[in-house]
Amino acid sequence: xxxxxxxxxxxxxxxxxxxxxxxxxxxxxxxxxxxxxxxxxxxxxxxxxxxxxxxxxxxxxxxxxxxxxxxxxxxxxxxxxxxxxxxxxxxxxxxxxxxxxxxxxxxxxxxxxxxxxxxxxxxxxxxxxxxxxxxxxxxxxxxxxxxxxxxxxxxxxxxxxxxxxxxxxxxxxxxxxxxxxxxxxxxxxxxxxxxxxxxxxxxxxxxxxxxxxxxxxxxxxxxxxxxxxxxxxxxxxxxxxxxxxxxxxxxxxxxxxxxxxxxxxxxxxxxxxxxxxxxxxxxxxxxxxxxxxxxxxxxxxxxxxxxxxxxxxxxxxxx
Amino acid sequence: xxxxxxxxxxxxxxxxxxxxxxxxxxxxxxxxxxxxxxxxxxxxxxxxxxxxxxxxxxxxxxxxxxxxxxxxxxxxxxxxxxxxxxxxxxxxxxxxxxxxxxxxxxxxxxxxxxxxxxx
Numbered sequence: 001x002x003x004x005x006x007x008x009x010x011x012x013x014x015x016x017x018x019x020x021x022x023x024x025x026x027x028x029x030x031x032x033x034x035x036x037x038x039x040x041x042x043x044x045x046x047x048x049x050x051x052x053x054x055x056x057x058x059x060x061x062x063x064x065x066x067x068x069x070x071x072x073x074x075x076x077x078x079x080x081x082x083x084x085x086x087x088x089x090x091x092x093x094x095x096x097x098x099x100x101x102x103x104x105x106x107x108x109x110x111x112x113x114x115x116x117x118x119x120x121x122x123x124x125x126x127x128x129x130x131x132x133x134x135x136x137x138x139x140x141x142x143x144x145x146x147x148x149x150x151x152x153x154x155x156x157x158x159x160x161x162x163x164x165x166x167x168x169x170x171x172x173x174x175x176x177x178x179x180x181x182x183x184x185x186x187x188x189x190x191x192x193x194x195x196x197x198x199x200x201x202x203x204x205x206x207x208x209x210x211x212x213x214x215x216x217x218x219x220x221x222x223x224x225x226x227x228x229x230x231x232x233x234x235x236x237x238x239x240x241x242x243x244x245x246x247x248x249x250x251x252x253x254x255x256x257x258x259x260x261x262x263x264x265x266x267x268x269x270x271x272x273x274x275x276x277x278x279x280x281x282x283x284x285x286x287x288x289x290x291x292x293x294x295x296x297x298x299x300x301x302x303x304x305x306x307x308x309x310x311x312x313x314x315x316x317x318x319x
Numbered sequence: 320x321x322x323x324x325x326x327x328x329x330x331x332x333x334x335x336x337x338x339x340x341x342x343x344x345x346x347x348x349x350x351x352x353x354x355x356x357x358x359x360x361x362x363x364x365x366x367x368x369x370x371x372x373x374x375x376x377x378x379x380x381x382x383x384x385x386x387x388x389x390x391x392x393x394x395x396x397x398x399x400x401x402x403x404x405x406x407x408x409x410x411x412x413x414x415x416x417x418x419x420x421x422x423x424x425x426x427x428x429x430x431x432x433x434x435x436x437x438x
Contacts, residue, residue: 035389188381190336229430
Protein backbone atom coordinates (compact mmCIF):
# COMPACT_ATOMS: atom_id res chain seq x y z
CA UNK A 1 0.00 0.00 0.00
CA UNK A 2 1.29 3.46 -0.86
CA UNK A 3 1.60 6.06 1.81
CA UNK A 4 -0.60 9.10 1.18
CA UNK A 5 0.94 12.41 2.06
CA UNK A 6 -2.12 14.45 2.95
CA UNK A 7 -0.06 17.57 3.52
CA UNK A 8 1.33 17.36 -0.02
CA UNK A 9 -2.16 16.74 -1.42
CA UNK A 10 -3.38 20.00 0.09
CA UNK A 11 -0.08 21.76 -0.56
CA UNK A 12 0.42 22.84 3.05
CA UNK A 13 3.29 22.36 5.49
CA UNK A 14 3.22 19.97 8.43
CA UNK A 15 2.91 22.90 10.77
CA UNK A 16 -0.06 24.46 8.92
CA UNK A 17 -2.75 25.92 11.17
CA UNK A 18 -6.33 24.63 10.96
CA UNK A 19 -7.23 27.88 9.23
CA UNK A 20 -4.54 27.36 6.57
CA UNK A 21 -5.69 23.79 6.04
CA UNK A 22 -9.28 24.88 5.59
CA UNK A 23 -8.26 27.57 3.13
CA UNK A 24 -6.09 25.18 1.12
CA UNK A 25 -8.87 22.61 1.06
CA UNK A 26 -11.43 25.09 -0.21
CA UNK A 27 -9.12 26.23 -2.96
CA UNK A 28 -8.25 22.71 -4.13
CA UNK A 29 -11.87 21.58 -3.92
CA UNK A 30 -12.88 24.44 -6.23
CA UNK A 31 -10.05 23.66 -8.59
CA UNK A 32 -10.63 19.92 -8.90
CA UNK A 33 -14.39 19.67 -8.55
CA UNK A 34 -15.39 17.19 -11.27
CA UNK A 35 -18.27 19.43 -12.35
CA UNK A 36 -15.90 22.34 -12.86
CA UNK A 37 -12.46 21.05 -13.72
CA UNK A 38 -11.34 19.91 -17.15
CA UNK A 39 -8.10 18.52 -15.77
CA UNK A 40 -7.34 14.91 -16.30
CA UNK A 41 -8.12 12.77 -13.24
CA UNK A 42 -9.97 15.68 -11.62
CA UNK A 43 -12.28 13.08 -10.08
CA UNK A 44 -9.36 11.28 -8.46
CA UNK A 45 -7.73 14.48 -7.27
CA UNK A 46 -10.97 15.78 -5.82
CA UNK A 47 -11.38 12.58 -3.81
CA UNK A 48 -7.79 12.83 -2.55
CA UNK A 49 -8.34 16.41 -1.48
CA UNK A 50 -11.54 15.48 0.38
CA UNK A 51 -9.84 12.56 2.07
CA UNK A 52 -6.84 14.69 3.09
CA UNK A 53 -9.12 17.31 4.57
CA UNK A 54 -11.22 14.73 6.38
CA UNK A 55 -8.10 13.70 8.28
CA UNK A 56 -6.28 16.99 8.71
CA UNK A 57 -9.29 19.04 9.86
CA UNK A 58 -9.84 16.77 12.83
CA UNK A 59 -7.19 17.33 15.55
CA UNK A 60 -7.39 13.73 16.80
CA UNK A 61 -7.13 12.15 13.37
CA UNK A 62 -4.41 14.57 12.41
CA UNK A 63 -2.36 13.64 15.49
CA UNK A 64 -2.72 9.95 14.68
CA UNK A 65 -1.82 10.54 11.09
CA UNK A 66 1.25 12.58 12.06
CA UNK A 67 2.39 9.72 14.24
CA UNK A 68 2.01 7.21 11.45
CA UNK A 69 3.66 9.50 9.00
CA UNK A 70 6.68 9.63 11.27
CA UNK A 71 7.00 5.89 11.87
CA UNK A 72 5.01 4.05 9.24
CA UNK A 73 6.29 5.45 5.98
CA UNK A 74 9.17 3.61 4.34
CA UNK A 75 11.82 5.23 2.17
CA UNK A 76 10.40 3.61 -0.98
CA UNK A 77 7.03 5.26 -0.45
CA UNK A 78 5.20 2.10 0.55
CA UNK A 79 3.39 1.92 3.83
CA UNK A 80 2.51 -0.63 6.46
CA UNK A 81 0.75 0.39 9.66
CA UNK A 82 2.61 -0.65 12.81
CA UNK A 83 1.47 -4.01 14.22
CA UNK A 84 -1.53 -3.72 16.46
CA UNK A 85 -2.48 -0.28 15.12
CA UNK A 86 -6.00 0.78 15.93
CA UNK A 87 -7.45 4.19 15.41
CA UNK A 88 -9.10 5.84 18.36
CA UNK A 89 -10.88 8.45 16.28
CA UNK A 90 -11.82 6.55 13.16
CA UNK A 91 -15.01 5.64 11.45
CA UNK A 92 -14.89 2.05 12.65
CA UNK A 93 -17.28 2.50 15.54
CA UNK A 94 -20.01 3.92 13.38
CA UNK A 95 -18.90 7.49 14.02
CA UNK A 96 -20.84 10.10 12.13
CA UNK A 97 -19.20 12.00 9.35
CA UNK A 98 -20.63 14.44 6.91
CA UNK A 99 -18.12 13.47 4.26
CA UNK A 100 -18.99 10.99 1.58
CA UNK A 101 -16.49 8.50 2.93
CA UNK A 102 -17.40 5.55 0.77
CA UNK A 103 -14.87 6.51 -1.86
CA UNK A 104 -11.89 7.01 0.39
CA UNK A 105 -8.69 5.10 -0.33
CA UNK A 106 -7.51 1.77 1.03
CA UNK A 107 -4.85 3.72 2.86
CA UNK A 108 -7.53 5.71 4.67
CA UNK A 109 -9.48 2.59 5.50
CA UNK A 110 -6.41 0.84 6.83
CA UNK A 111 -5.76 3.67 9.27
CA UNK A 112 -9.19 4.85 10.27
CA UNK A 113 -11.26 1.78 9.55
CA UNK A 114 -14.59 1.26 7.80
CA UNK A 115 -14.47 4.22 5.48
CA UNK A 116 -16.59 2.45 2.91
CA UNK A 117 -19.83 3.26 4.64
CA UNK A 118 -22.28 5.92 3.79
CA UNK A 119 -22.32 8.91 6.08
CA UNK A 120 -25.17 7.67 8.18
CA UNK A 121 -23.70 4.30 9.00
CA UNK A 122 -25.25 2.08 11.61
CA UNK A 123 -26.57 -1.00 9.89
CA UNK A 124 -30.21 -1.79 10.44
CA UNK A 125 -31.56 1.60 9.49
CA UNK A 126 -30.25 1.41 5.98
CA UNK A 127 -31.22 -2.20 5.48
CA UNK A 128 -34.84 -1.64 6.28
CA UNK A 129 -35.24 1.60 4.39
CA UNK A 130 -36.52 1.57 0.86
CA UNK A 131 -34.26 3.75 -1.22
CA UNK A 132 -34.09 4.45 -4.89
CA UNK A 133 -30.65 3.82 -6.44
CA UNK A 134 -28.64 6.80 -7.66
CA UNK A 135 -28.82 8.02 -11.24
CA UNK A 136 -25.49 7.74 -13.01
CA UNK A 137 -24.37 10.44 -15.43
CA UNK A 138 -21.98 9.73 -18.28
CA UNK A 139 -20.90 11.47 -21.46
CA UNK A 140 -20.76 9.76 -24.79
CA UNK A 141 -18.71 11.20 -27.64
CA UNK A 142 -19.98 10.33 -31.13
CA UNK A 143 -18.65 11.02 -34.60
CA UNK A 144 -20.85 12.88 -37.04
CA UNK A 145 -21.39 9.75 -39.11
CA UNK A 146 -22.65 7.96 -36.00
CA UNK A 147 -24.98 10.81 -35.13
CA UNK A 148 -26.38 10.91 -38.66
CA UNK A 149 -26.96 7.19 -39.05
CA UNK A 150 -27.41 6.01 -35.49
CA UNK A 151 -25.03 3.44 -34.07
CA UNK A 152 -24.33 0.87 -31.43
CA UNK A 153 -21.90 1.94 -28.70
CA UNK A 154 -20.28 0.35 -25.70
CA UNK A 155 -20.53 2.45 -22.55
CA UNK A 156 -18.65 1.80 -19.29
CA UNK A 157 -19.53 3.43 -15.99
CA UNK A 158 -19.41 2.84 -12.24
CA UNK A 159 -22.42 2.03 -10.08
CA UNK A 160 -22.53 1.56 -6.30
CA UNK A 161 -24.08 -1.54 -4.84
CA UNK A 162 -24.74 -2.34 -1.20
CA UNK A 163 -23.03 -5.46 0.10
CA UNK A 164 -24.35 -7.61 2.95
CA UNK A 165 -23.12 -5.09 5.53
CA UNK A 166 -24.72 -2.10 3.87
CA UNK A 167 -21.37 -0.89 2.51
CA UNK A 168 -21.45 0.77 -0.88
CA UNK A 169 -19.22 -1.18 -3.24
CA UNK A 170 -18.26 0.24 -6.64
CA UNK A 171 -18.88 -1.98 -9.62
CA UNK A 172 -17.84 -1.40 -13.22
CA UNK A 173 -20.73 -1.87 -15.61
CA UNK A 174 -20.60 -2.09 -19.39
CA UNK A 175 -23.57 -1.81 -21.68
CA UNK A 176 -24.08 -1.90 -25.40
CA UNK A 177 -26.39 0.91 -26.29
CA UNK A 178 -28.27 1.53 -29.52
CA UNK A 179 -28.10 5.23 -30.30
CA UNK A 180 -30.92 6.45 -32.53
CA UNK A 181 -30.11 8.57 -35.59
CA UNK A 182 -30.33 12.34 -35.36
CA UNK A 183 -29.19 12.98 -31.77
CA UNK A 184 -27.96 16.51 -31.04
CA UNK A 185 -25.03 17.59 -28.94
CA UNK A 186 -26.13 18.14 -25.34
CA UNK A 187 -29.17 15.88 -25.64
CA UNK A 188 -29.59 13.17 -23.04
CA UNK A 189 -30.52 9.54 -23.36
CA UNK A 190 -32.08 7.78 -20.42
CA UNK A 191 -31.54 4.07 -19.87
CA UNK A 192 -34.13 3.12 -17.32
CA UNK A 193 -32.94 1.10 -14.34
CA UNK A 194 -29.30 0.92 -15.46
CA UNK A 195 -27.92 3.17 -12.71
CA UNK A 196 -27.05 2.14 -9.15
CA UNK A 197 -29.33 -0.50 -7.65
CA UNK A 198 -31.81 0.56 -4.99
CA UNK A 199 -31.79 -0.61 -1.37
CA UNK A 200 -34.53 -2.38 0.54
CA UNK A 201 -36.53 -3.14 -2.60
CA UNK A 202 -36.25 0.38 -4.01
CA UNK A 203 -36.00 0.92 -7.75
CA UNK A 204 -32.66 1.13 -9.51
CA UNK A 205 -31.47 4.53 -10.66
CA UNK A 206 -31.17 5.40 -14.34
CA UNK A 207 -28.17 5.86 -16.57
CA UNK A 208 -28.26 9.32 -18.13
CA UNK A 209 -26.05 9.67 -21.19
CA UNK A 210 -25.18 13.11 -22.50
CA UNK A 211 -24.31 13.19 -26.18
CA UNK A 212 -21.13 14.97 -27.26
CA UNK A 213 -19.71 15.41 -30.73
CA UNK A 214 -16.18 14.16 -31.27
CA UNK A 215 -14.05 16.52 -33.39
CA UNK A 216 -14.15 15.47 -37.03
CA UNK A 217 -11.10 15.67 -39.34
CA UNK A 218 -13.15 16.94 -42.31
CA UNK A 219 -16.38 18.49 -41.11
CA UNK A 220 -17.15 21.27 -38.67
CA UNK A 221 -20.56 21.90 -37.14
CA UNK A 222 -22.42 25.18 -36.91
CA UNK A 223 -25.88 24.83 -35.46
CA UNK A 224 -27.72 22.50 -37.85
CA UNK A 225 -25.26 23.16 -40.68
CA UNK A 226 -22.13 21.24 -41.61
CA UNK A 227 -19.08 23.17 -42.81
CA UNK A 228 -16.42 21.75 -45.06
CA UNK A 229 -13.45 23.46 -46.71
CA UNK A 230 -12.91 22.30 -50.30
CA UNK A 231 -9.66 23.11 -52.13
CA UNK A 232 -9.86 24.01 -55.83
CA UNK A 233 -7.22 24.78 -58.47
CA UNK A 234 -6.80 28.38 -59.75
CA UNK A 235 -8.13 27.42 -63.19
CA UNK A 236 -11.17 25.73 -61.62
CA UNK A 237 -11.78 28.97 -59.72
CA UNK A 238 -11.33 31.06 -62.87
CA UNK A 239 -13.25 28.95 -65.37
CA UNK A 240 -15.77 27.21 -63.16
CA UNK A 241 -15.82 23.44 -62.69
CA UNK A 242 -17.76 20.47 -61.45
CA UNK A 243 -16.00 19.00 -58.40
CA UNK A 244 -16.73 16.07 -56.10
CA UNK A 245 -17.16 17.09 -52.45
CA UNK A 246 -17.62 14.87 -49.40
CA UNK A 247 -20.85 14.93 -47.41
CA UNK A 248 -21.31 13.09 -44.13
CA UNK A 249 -21.37 9.43 -45.12
CA UNK A 250 -21.44 10.10 -48.89
CA UNK A 251 -20.33 12.53 -51.64
CA UNK A 252 -21.95 14.78 -54.21
CA UNK A 253 -20.97 16.71 -57.34
CA UNK A 254 -20.88 20.45 -56.91
CA UNK A 255 -20.77 23.13 -59.58
CA UNK A 256 -18.15 25.76 -58.78
CA UNK A 257 -19.24 29.03 -60.45
CA UNK A 258 -16.89 30.80 -62.80
CA UNK A 259 -14.68 33.42 -61.09
CA UNK A 260 -14.86 32.05 -57.51
CA UNK A 261 -12.45 33.43 -54.94
CA UNK A 262 -11.11 31.70 -51.83
CA UNK A 263 -13.67 31.90 -49.03
CA UNK A 264 -16.71 31.76 -51.31
CA UNK A 265 -19.49 29.80 -49.65
CA UNK A 266 -21.76 27.41 -51.53
CA UNK A 267 -24.80 25.87 -49.90
CA UNK A 268 -25.92 22.27 -50.34
CA UNK A 269 -29.54 22.33 -49.23
CA UNK A 270 -30.63 19.65 -46.82
CA UNK A 271 -27.23 18.02 -46.48
CA UNK A 272 -26.75 19.14 -42.88
CA UNK A 273 -28.22 17.60 -39.73
CA UNK A 274 -31.15 15.35 -40.58
CA UNK A 275 -34.55 15.98 -39.01
CA UNK A 276 -37.81 17.76 -39.58
CA UNK A 277 -35.95 20.91 -40.58
CA UNK A 278 -32.70 19.52 -41.92
CA UNK A 279 -29.64 21.75 -41.96
CA UNK A 280 -27.45 22.52 -44.98
CA UNK A 281 -23.91 21.67 -45.84
CA UNK A 282 -21.84 24.76 -46.47
CA UNK A 283 -18.84 24.36 -48.74
CA UNK A 284 -16.09 26.94 -48.33
CA UNK A 285 -13.87 27.18 -51.39
CA UNK A 286 -10.15 27.51 -51.01
CA UNK A 287 -7.91 28.17 -54.02
CA UNK A 288 -4.67 26.21 -53.79
CA UNK A 289 -1.58 26.17 -56.02
CA UNK A 290 0.38 23.17 -57.21
CA UNK A 291 3.67 22.91 -55.34
CA UNK A 292 5.60 23.35 -58.59
CA UNK A 293 4.73 24.67 -62.01
CA UNK A 294 6.07 23.35 -65.29
CA UNK A 295 7.97 25.87 -67.47
CA UNK A 296 5.00 25.84 -69.85
CA UNK A 297 2.63 26.75 -67.04
CA UNK A 298 4.92 29.55 -65.91
CA UNK A 299 4.88 30.95 -69.45
CA UNK A 300 1.10 30.87 -69.41
CA UNK A 301 1.06 32.72 -66.09
CA UNK A 302 3.33 35.38 -67.60
CA UNK A 303 0.83 35.81 -70.42
CA UNK A 304 -1.96 35.94 -67.85
CA UNK A 305 -0.15 38.62 -65.86
CA UNK A 306 0.15 40.66 -69.01
CA UNK A 307 -3.50 40.21 -69.96
CA UNK A 308 -4.79 41.11 -66.47
CA UNK A 309 -2.33 43.80 -65.54
CA UNK A 310 -5.04 46.23 -64.46
CA UNK A 311 -6.20 43.92 -61.69
CA UNK A 312 -4.99 45.02 -58.24
CA UNK A 313 -5.76 42.29 -55.69
CA UNK A 314 -4.61 44.65 -52.91
CA UNK A 315 -6.86 47.57 -53.77
CA UNK A 316 -8.60 47.30 -50.37
CA UNK A 317 -5.26 47.85 -48.65
CA UNK A 318 -4.81 51.15 -50.54
CA UNK A 319 -1.39 50.16 -51.89
CA UNK B 320 -12.99 -3.60 -6.99
CA UNK B 321 -14.82 -4.31 -10.23
CA UNK B 322 -16.56 -7.54 -11.02
CA UNK B 323 -16.79 -9.20 -14.39
CA UNK B 324 -18.15 -7.14 -17.22
CA UNK B 325 -21.75 -7.54 -17.97
CA UNK B 326 -22.64 -6.81 -21.56
CA UNK B 327 -26.16 -6.58 -22.74
CA UNK B 328 -27.97 -4.75 -25.45
CA UNK B 329 -30.29 -2.04 -24.34
CA UNK B 330 -32.41 -0.44 -26.97
CA UNK B 331 -34.81 1.18 -24.60
CA UNK B 332 -33.68 4.74 -25.02
CA UNK B 333 -35.76 7.62 -24.00
CA UNK B 334 -34.73 11.17 -24.81
CA UNK B 335 -38.10 12.72 -24.12
CA UNK B 336 -38.36 11.75 -20.45
CA UNK B 337 -40.40 14.01 -18.17
CA UNK B 338 -40.10 14.20 -14.41
CA UNK B 339 -42.56 15.62 -11.92
CA UNK B 340 -41.41 17.82 -9.04
CA UNK B 341 -41.77 14.82 -6.76
CA UNK B 342 -39.61 12.67 -9.03
CA UNK B 343 -36.79 15.22 -9.32
CA UNK B 344 -36.77 15.55 -5.52
CA UNK B 345 -36.51 11.82 -5.13
CA UNK B 346 -33.73 11.61 -7.69
CA UNK B 347 -31.86 14.59 -6.33
CA UNK B 348 -32.33 13.55 -2.72
CA UNK B 349 -33.62 16.99 -1.75
CA UNK B 350 -36.78 18.75 -0.60
CA UNK B 351 -39.29 20.32 -2.96
CA UNK B 352 -38.72 23.69 -1.24
CA UNK B 353 -35.11 23.67 -2.42
CA UNK B 354 -36.08 22.85 -6.01
CA UNK B 355 -38.71 25.61 -5.97
CA UNK B 356 -36.08 28.04 -4.69
CA UNK B 357 -33.65 26.91 -7.38
CA UNK B 358 -36.31 27.56 -10.00
CA UNK B 359 -36.86 31.06 -8.61
CA UNK B 360 -33.12 31.71 -8.89
CA UNK B 361 -33.13 30.45 -12.49
CA UNK B 362 -30.82 27.55 -11.66
CA UNK B 363 -33.21 25.02 -13.21
CA UNK B 364 -36.25 25.57 -15.36
CA UNK B 365 -39.38 23.44 -15.51
CA UNK B 366 -40.75 22.76 -18.99
CA UNK B 367 -42.58 25.96 -20.02
CA UNK B 368 -45.24 26.07 -17.30
CA UNK B 369 -48.37 28.07 -18.08
CA UNK B 370 -48.78 31.19 -15.95
CA UNK B 371 -49.89 30.19 -12.47
CA UNK B 372 -49.27 26.46 -12.83
CA UNK B 373 -49.14 25.01 -9.32
CA UNK B 374 -45.64 23.90 -8.45
CA UNK B 375 -46.76 20.32 -7.90
CA UNK B 376 -47.66 20.13 -11.59
CA UNK B 377 -44.26 21.29 -12.82
CA UNK B 378 -42.45 18.95 -15.17
CA UNK B 379 -38.71 18.79 -15.84
CA UNK B 380 -36.77 17.26 -18.72
CA UNK B 381 -33.59 15.18 -18.46
CA UNK B 382 -31.29 18.17 -18.96
CA UNK B 383 -32.99 20.00 -16.09
CA UNK B 384 -32.59 16.96 -13.87
CA UNK B 385 -28.91 16.67 -14.79
CA UNK B 386 -28.46 20.37 -14.03
CA UNK B 387 -30.25 20.07 -10.70
CA UNK B 388 -28.04 17.15 -9.69
CA UNK B 389 -24.95 19.10 -10.71
CA UNK B 390 -26.17 22.10 -8.68
CA UNK B 391 -26.75 19.88 -5.64
CA UNK B 392 -23.24 18.40 -5.92
CA UNK B 393 -21.67 21.85 -6.18
CA UNK B 394 -23.72 23.11 -3.25
CA UNK B 395 -22.77 20.14 -1.11
CA UNK B 396 -19.08 20.03 -2.03
CA UNK B 397 -18.23 23.72 -2.26
CA UNK B 398 -20.77 25.18 0.14
CA UNK B 399 -22.17 27.75 -2.31
CA UNK B 400 -25.35 29.71 -1.64
CA UNK B 401 -28.13 29.85 -4.23
CA UNK B 402 -27.16 33.18 -5.80
CA UNK B 403 -23.55 31.99 -6.10
CA UNK B 404 -24.74 28.67 -7.47
CA UNK B 405 -26.83 30.36 -10.16
CA UNK B 406 -23.88 32.49 -11.22
CA UNK B 407 -21.39 29.58 -11.14
CA UNK B 408 -23.61 27.44 -13.33
CA UNK B 409 -24.16 30.28 -15.81
CA UNK B 410 -20.41 30.91 -16.00
CA UNK B 411 -19.69 27.20 -16.38
CA UNK B 412 -22.16 27.08 -19.27
CA UNK B 413 -20.50 30.06 -20.87
CA UNK B 414 -17.04 28.53 -20.48
CA UNK B 415 -18.31 25.30 -22.02
CA UNK B 416 -19.77 27.15 -25.03
CA UNK B 417 -16.54 29.09 -25.52
CA UNK B 418 -14.41 25.96 -25.25
CA UNK B 419 -16.48 24.32 -27.95
CA UNK B 420 -16.33 27.39 -30.13
CA UNK B 421 -12.54 27.61 -29.80
CA UNK B 422 -12.18 23.93 -30.66
CA UNK B 423 -14.38 24.43 -33.71
CA UNK B 424 -12.57 27.55 -34.91
CA UNK B 425 -9.21 25.83 -34.48
CA UNK B 426 -10.49 22.95 -36.53
CA UNK B 427 -11.68 25.27 -39.30
CA UNK B 428 -8.33 27.05 -39.26
CA UNK B 429 -6.52 23.74 -39.53
CA UNK B 430 -8.70 22.82 -42.51
CA UNK B 431 -8.02 26.13 -44.24
CA UNK B 432 -4.30 26.00 -43.82
CA UNK B 433 -3.97 22.32 -44.49
CA UNK B 434 -2.58 21.61 -41.03
CA UNK B 435 -3.56 18.13 -40.06
CA UNK B 436 -2.97 18.96 -36.39
CA UNK B 437 -6.09 19.97 -34.58
CA UNK B 438 -4.16 21.80 -31.87
